[in-house]
Amino acid sequence: MKIGGESFGQENGKGVSLTSYLEIAKQIAEIKKKNDIDLSVVIGGGNIFRGREVGEEHFDKVTADYMGMLSTIINGLGLEEALESLDVPAKLMSSIEMDKVCESFSKKRAVDYLNQGKVVVFAGGTGNPYFTTDTLAALRACEIDCDLILKATNVDGVYDKDPKKYSDAKLYENLTFEEALEKKLNVMDLTAFALCSDNQKPIIVFNIENIKDISKALKGEKFGTLVN
Ligand code: UDP
DSSP, X not given: OEEOGGGGSOTTSOSOOHHHHHHHHHHHHHHHHHSOOOOEEEEOOTTTOOGGGOOOTTSOHHHHHHHHHHHHHHHHHHHHHHHHHTTOOEEEEESSOOTTTSEEOOHHHHHHHHHTTOEEXXXXXXXXXXXXXXXXXXXXXXXXXXXXXXXXXXSSSOXXXXXXXXXXXXXXXXXXXXXXXXXXXXXXXXXXXXXXXHTTOOEEEEEGGGGGGHHHHHTTOOOSEEEO
């Protein structure tokens, strides 16, 4: 599951809300209790800093992206701590080495932790500037061979136009990768999207407000937009 940083922010989606880590951890605990699945979470950092939004010429883009990647680790620590406070075993793994803070990512260890029933939280982006945490979600999904990517957003799925601007925007229930590409629908950024499409990783885009109903998606029932 990919959860953007805004879900961990204050009411305006910025800064850090400790309560939101706990709220999302509670939902994850419920999902684990109700469904027999292995679950890993890829965390964004947009509530703290988004290097990809820095357009100022005098600020180095690579530095800005590292600031963004470090933001995701702050969120990762918050979610790991919140999960463990609810007795949900969790393990934060970063793409950027920082031994005193958390473990570095290794595919083998991540799979071992998942097999032990832990929720693995992936942070630190891909460890490279010029990418996004959507790309991390796609990359980890391929590496650890996930069956499904669940992308949380603040709208109900993929629309033909921005539902926040147009009241007649149409929500798609199902799309093929080809349709999404042809219609230039913004499911994920193009690098992430290409990885999912090339490796046949289905994506469900859903509203974070409906996270409690995620069992529907896992049972194949109508939920958000399925891209496959
Ligand atoms: N980032 C990066 N490389 C990555 C992933 C993220 O450089 O592989 C940086 C980038 O600056 C991005 C920020 O980290 O803006 C936070 O990630 P993202 O914008 O994807 O977070 P979200 O919008 O999902 O909260």
